[in-house]
Amino acid sequence: MSGHHFTRRDFLKTAGMFTAMSALGGVPAELFAAAEERMLARYPEKTDLIVLTARPPQLETPLKYFRQLITPNDALFVRWHNANIPTSVDTGLWRLKVSGNTEKEMQLSLTDLKTKFEKLTYTAVNQCAGNGRSFSEPRVFGGQWKNGAMGNTTWSGARLKDILNAAGLKPGSKEVTFNGLDGPVLPSVPDFVKSLPMDKALEDDIMVAYEMNGKPLLMLNGFPVRLIVPGWYGTYWVKSLTEISVMTDQFNKFWMNPAYRIPDTPCGCVEPGAKPQKTIPINRMTTRSLIVEPEAGAKLKANKPIIITGIAFSGGYNIKDVIVSVNGGKTWSKAALGKDLGKYSWIQWSYTWKPTKAGKYTLMAKATNSVGESQPLDKGLWNPSGYLWNKVEPLEVTVH
Amino acid sequence: MKRTTFVIMTITMMLALFSTISSTQDIASKTPSSEGTIQSITLPNIRIELKEGEGRVKAETYCNICHSVDYIIMQPKANRAQWTASVNKMIKTFGAPVSPEDAETIITYITVNYGTGE
Numbered sequence: 362m363s364g365h366h367f368t369r370r371d372f373l374k375t376a377g378m379f380t381a382m383s384a385l386g387g388v389p390a391e392l393f394a395a396a397e398e399r400m401l402a403r404y405p406e407k408t409d410l411i412v413l414t415a416r417p418p419q420l421e422t423p424l425k426y427f428r429q430l431i432t433p434n435d436a437l438f439v440r441w442h443n444a445n446i447p448t449s450v451d452t453g454l455w456r457l458k459v460s461g462n463t464e465k466e467m468q469l470s471l472t473d474l475k476t477k478f479e480k481l482t483y484t485a486v487n488q489c490a491g492n493g494r495s496f497s498e499p500r501v502f503g504g505q506w507k508n509g510a511m512g513n514t515t516w517s518g519a520r521l522k523d524i525l526n527a528a529g530l531k532p533g534s535k536e537v538t539f540n541g542l543d544g545p546v547l548p549s550v551p552d553f554v555k556s557l558p559m560d561k562a563l564e565d566d567i568m569v570a571y572e573m574n575g576k577p578l579l580m581l582n583g584f585p586v587r588l589i590v591p592g593w594y595g596t597y598w599v600k601s602l603t604e605i606s607v608m609t610d611q612f613n614k615f616w617m618n619p620a621y622r623i624p625d626t627p628c629g630c631v632e633p634g635a636k637p638q639k640t641i642p643i644n645r646m647t648t649r650s651l652i653v654e655p656e657a658g659a660k661l662k663a664n665k666p667i668i669i670t671g672i673a674f675s676g677g678y679n680i681k682d683v684i685v686s687v688n689g690g691k692t693w694s695k696a697a698l699g700k701d702l703g704k705y706s707w708i709q710w711s712y713t714w715k716p717t718k719a720g721k722y723t724l725m726a727k728a729t730n731s732v733g734e735s736q737p738l739d740k741g742l743w744n745p746s747g748y749l750w751n752k753v754e755p756l757e758v759t760v761h
Numbered sequence: 762m763k764r765t766t767f768v769i770m771t772i773t774m775m776l777a778l779f780s781t782i783s784s785t786q787d788i789a790s791k792t793p794s795s796e797g798t799i800q801s802i803t804l805p806n807i808r809i810e811l812k813e814g815e816g817r818v819k820a821e822t823y824c825n826i827c828h829s830v831d832y833i834i835m836q837p838k839a840n841r842a843q844w845t846a847s848v849n850k851m852i853k854t855f856g857a858p859v860s861p862e863d864a865e866t867i868i869t870y871i872t873v874n875y876g877t878g879e
Contacts, residue, residue: 402805402807403805404804404805405802405803405804405805406802412807412831413831413835414828414829414831414832414835415805415807415808415809415829415831416804416807416828416829417828418804443827444827444828446804448801448802448803448804449799449800449801449802450799450800450801451797451798451799452797452798452799452800453797453798454797455797471797495837500837500838501837502836502837502839502843502847504835505835505836505837545827546826546827547826547827547855547856547857547858548856549855549856549857550827550855550856551854551855577800580800580801580802581802584800585800615854
């Protein structure tokens with residue numbers, strides 16, 4: 362296949378054959394030549410997702426799935442850090458170890474988690490810290506996600522607080538660390554371990570989830586259990602969780618420091634290109650919205666009403682309103698909000714627009730949450746890792 | 762034996778050794794235990810290739826130890842200083858077993874083929 366000139370259309374057409382093709386040989390580098398040419402592949406238990414990286418898999422959800430209030434399990438994005446990821450788990454042997462500065466050490470089975478603890482269920486957006494990174498200007502290194510490193514899922518599981526209390530916290534407990542079954546390829550590479558401050562870990566809504574949308578977790582999304590820290594970025598939502606450890610001091614290893622940090626400024630941002638003086642671990646998600654339909658470049662008919670739809674969410678607060686502009690931000694109108702699934706879920710919104718004149722139009726949406734947090738209009742938040750992206754994104758359409 | 766061949770063989774042996782050690786952390790076995798069931802997936806064998814160019818083999822060999830080379834391909838156009846910092850991070854922070862000479866070859870390859878060229 363090398364030497365053949367691919368267009369984006371060819372590319373998407375062949376994507377379905379991709380897995381079969383790749384088993385036979387390499388994927389020619391030309392396929393990556395243009396940023397827009399993104400490859401689809403079907404990983405186990407997943408539908409066709411956009412491949413950022415093949416190993417470890419980083420798979421982005423195509424925009425069309427965001428037409429749904431709940432993201433189907435097989436379409437939820439995938440992001441692992443180290444390539445030695447779990448591919449087989451015997452739930453009879455698997456245990457969640459709880460230890461450290463606790464009265465007792467526990468080895469919980471999946472059955473223990475399901476039967477000995479109250480079952481908690483809520484819908485929450487999981488979003489990668491680097492979602493939207495590819496829009497940062499100046500551009501930054503890292504996973505070049507567009508908007509698809511997020512999804513809205515109904516999670517069920519046991520409350521972390523109940524698990525910690527069952528083990529019994531001893532005085533002096535300061536942080537809790539979380540480790541999964543994944544590991545590095547080389548022993549010199551830091552294992553992916555995250556920590557939460559004690560007061561955060563004891564919040565009522567933090568969950569060790571064993572179900573996504575009423576089904577067992579998919580392997581690539583963290584089977585058999587993962588941590589859910591609703592309102593906070595996905596980096597804390599440790600997949601295939603197997604060790605919880607209570608610490609008496611601050612956990613400061615690689616994936617907490619220097620990785621996954623934001624400038625210690627009110628916006629979590631610095632002047633584009635600048636180096637932050639001080640950083641803190643990334644935490645709550647910023648408020649953001651996304652236009653899902655029409656898609657960029659859509660050709661619309663004059664005098665025919667079109668429903669502009671999208672989603673909006675914020676880091677743990679309900680969305681108060683979403684405003685929509687069809688003239689590049691000159692004037693704004695309120696969108697109608699859909700069903701409210703709670704402060705951690707995204708909400709769908711819609712706005713009916715009837716363009717009367719032919720021409721190019723710039724659509725925009727801007728969300729504000731219940732505590733007044735909103736989205737930057739002109740200039741996106743910038744930080745060296747491309748985190749917190751939530752700029753109002755202009756979307757061009759043409760009316761004929 | 763060519764140096765590149767030797768490097769590849771050494772890396773392969775090292776990985777084989779480490780994977781034996783690290784596999785003890787996987788909670789899996791061939792037959793299910795009495796109370797559980799085994800969930801398994803087989804990951805697709807997707808091999809991403811870099812463009813032809815001086816240093817390509819070294820870049821593919823070393824980078825592929827830990828990650829597929831789309832990690833390189835997807836990055837924004839960066840200059841030599843930026844790619845030097847990135848390759849050095851792989852060596853100093855992550856312990857990639859790359860000699861200073863090979864690091865230079867890889868940095869030049871990436872800067873020329875995927876960066877700004879200088």
